[in-house]
Amino acid sequence: METYDALVIGSGHNGLAAAALLSDAGLRVAILERSDRIGGATVSERDRWPGYTISAASYVCSLLDPWLIERLDLRAHGYDAYRKDPASFTPLLDGRSLLLGADEGKNAEEIARFDPADIAGFAAFDREATALGSALFERFADMEPRFDRFDAQVRAALEGSVAALVERHVRTPVLQATLATDGLIGTYRGPFDAGTGYVLAHHYAGRAFGVQGAWGFVRGGMGAISQALLSAAQARGARAFTDANVTRFLLDGDRVVGAVTADGREFRAHAVLSNAHPVTTFRDLLGEEHLDDATKGALARWQSVGPALKLNLALGELPNFSARPGTTLQPHHRATIHVAPDLAFLQRAHDDARRTGESEEPMLECFMQTPTDPSLAPPGKHILSIFAQYFPADRPGGWDTARRDAAAAKIVAQLARYAPNIPNVIEARQLMVASDLEERFGLIGGHIFHGELLPGQIFERRFGVRSPIAGLYLCGSGTHPGGCVSGFPGRRAAQAVLADRVLA
Numbered sequence: 001m002e003t004y005d006a007l008v009i010g011s012g013h014n015g016l017a018a019a020a021l022l023s024d025a026g027l028r029v030a031i032l033e034r035s036d037r038i039g040g041a042t043v044s045e046r047d048r049w050p051g052y053t054i055s056a057a058s059y060v061c062s063l064l065d066p067w068l069i070e071r072l073d074l075r076a077h078g079y080d081a082y083r084k085d086p087a088s089f090t091p092l093l094d095g096r097s098l099l100l101g102a103d104e105g106k107n108a109e110e111i112a113r114f115d116p117a118d119i120a121g122f123a124a125f126d127r128e129a130t131a132l133g134s135a136l137f138e139r140f141a142d143m144e145p146r147f148d149r150f151d152a153q154v155r156a157a158l159e160g161s162v163a164a165l166v167e168r169h170v171r172t173p174v175l176q177a178t179l180a181t182d183g184l185i186g187t188y189r190g191p192f193d194a195g196t197g198y199v200l201a202h203h204y205a206g207r208a209f210g211v212q213g214a215w216g217f218v219r220g221g222m223g224a225i226s227q228a229l230l231s232a233a234q235a236r237g238a239r240a241f242t243d244a245n246v247t248r249f250l251l252d253g254d255r256v257v258g259a260v261t262a263d264g265r266e267f268r269a270h271a272v273l274s275n276a277h278p279v280t281t282f283r284d285l286l287g288e289e290h291l292d293d294a295t296k297g298a299l300a301r302w303q304s305v306g307p308a309l310k311l312n313l314a315l316g317e318l319p320n321f322s323a324r325p326g327t328t329l330q331p332h333h334r335a336t337i338h339v340a341p342d343l344a345f346l347q348r349a350h351d352d353a354r355r356t357g358e359s360e361e362p363m364l365e366c367f368m369q370t371p372t373d374p375s376l377a378p379p380g381k382h383i384l385s386i387f388a389q390y391f392p393a394d395r396p397g398g399w400d401t402a403r404r405d406a407a408a409a410k411i412v413a414q415l416a417r418y419a420p421n422i423p424n425v426i427e428a429r430q431l432m433v434a435s436d437l438e439e440r441f442g443l444i445g446g447h448i449f450h451g452e453l454l455p456g457q458i459f460e461r462r463f464g465v466r467s468p469i470a471g472l473y474l475c476g477s478g479t480h481p482g483g484c485v486s487g488f489p490g491r492r493a494a495q496a497v498l499a500d501r502v503l504a
């Protein structure tokens with residue numbers, strides 16, 4: 001039996017952030033991680049393909065809390081990120097394409113090729129999206145989050161569809177679709193569905209690069225964030241255990257006082273923080289018999305059917321896009337590459353999945369960090385990281401090997417319509433469908449955010465950092481402000497533990 005002031009169950013970046021902040025306040029902290037590596041969905045894999053470093057799950061960064069970066073001096077622990085520019089590249093089958101980035105003049109030239117009237121509309125969209133993102137960011141650290149603190153206009157935009165948001169400002173189909181994808185990522189909804197406005201704003205909330213809504217890469221891959229947080233926690237005295245699968249909490253009366261691992265080790269602590277998914281925390285580790293009706297109801301209603309598939313490919317050369325030919329490095333290779341020609345395509349991708357279990361033609365969002373961080377692959381080689389929707393967790397009949405292979409083949413074939421060299425230059429592949437995300441990272445239903453980020457599951461409707469059971473706190477993405485690599489759930493949980501300790 002080991003005794004600590006605080007136990008953190010799970011080493012996702014939020015668990016690590018909580019552990020570092022609690023250690024910083026002088027608490028003796030242990031982190032218990034079920035898998036053999038630290039970081040949860042914020043991880044870099046170095047052992048899969050020789051010479052490659054893969055950001056296996058999350059890939060790009062924006063929402064990481066600037067306060068946390070400073071407070072824990074994460075740069076001194078190896079965190080270094082740089083902005084992605086250009087931001088997006090959307091090729092079309094007719095040979096045209098759209099490249100957008102930080103340069104307003106270049107954006108105007110790109111948009112003018114489709115419709116000069118959309119230059120002003122794009123600027124207006126950007127103003128609205130960044131204003132919404134900024135409004136959210138201001139509330140991300142709230143200890144008592146309340147959606148009704150936003151004024152009616154903001155609430156209407158967040159509760160509405162992402163299609164309504166983009167159609168209000170621009171009319172070029174490929175521009176509409178490119179902008180709408182931020183409202184769909186990780187979410188089992190189509191662009192015309194209510195609530196996707198919130199998902200878009202969430203993706204404009206980040207300030208990690210000092211520019212509202214800008215996204216970028218982390219040098220060394222996303223795992224560098226977890227490693228920096230781990231290092232900051234350990235420097236302050238925290239202990240981390242991998243292969244420590246917690247199977248249940250220890251209870252003393254109606255108080256959680258510790259945790260037991262699968263191999264029988266017992267850890268006791270004054271505060272237990274769970275970084276695991278709320279379903280894991282309450283149903284598996286605590287037991288529903290200890291829950292009040294409100295929490296039972298919230299769990300029963302919790303939407304956590306993930307629609308995402310991740311396909312990482314090692315490529316022998318850069319993709320050669322028919323719309324911007326060439327295999328030597330060009331600006332569009334550094335951007336997020338979208339397969340999203342128009343809003344109807346995106347809605348169809350969603351609707352097909354509801355009807356048949358997967359998209360006929362999926363929405364794709366692809367990233368390559370290797371052009372700007374060659375240390376991640378052997379010389380001349382690249383990693384193409386593909387995030388595809390919709391391949392939902394609840395597919396009738398599940399995801400057997402044949403269906404998984406067929407899904408990967410479908411995605412590669414679809415990309416090949418835009419960049420025909422891709423199938424011939426694939427040297428290795430890593431495929432994760434929803435069930436793999438659940439098995440590997442503990443993401444129930446394969447949901448990348450620990451549950452939908454939609455009205456009904458945001459702000460006060462997400463799970464609280466203080467659970468209804470004394471001694472038990474939640475510090476993962478199931479709490480406000482939810483998923484993405486931000487650290488806010490971990491920060492808020494640590495603050496709750498420290499406040500309660502002072503009061504105790």
Ligand SMILES: Cc1cc2nc3c(=O)[nH]c(=O)nc-3n(C[C@H](O)[C@H](O)[C@H](O)COP(=O)(O)OP(=O)(O)OC[C@H]3O[C@@H](n4cnc5c(N)ncnc54)[C@H](O)[C@@H]3O)c2cc1C
Nearest residue numbers: 010012013014034040041058059060246442477483484485
């Ligand atoms: C494929 C994919 C792509 C994504 N892309 C991006 C992106 O580009 N940018 C972005 O910002 N976000 C992205 N996200 C979302 C983001 O990665 C997650 O929202 C975030 O990493 C969740 O962090 P967390 O600390 O809350 O939980 P997690 O990272 O899920 O960590 C929870 C940890 O708890 C551990 N655990 C669970 N049960 C137990 C137990 N019983 N005992 C011990 N340990 C346990 C798990 O093993 C895991 O390590 C992506 C996610 C996925 C899956």
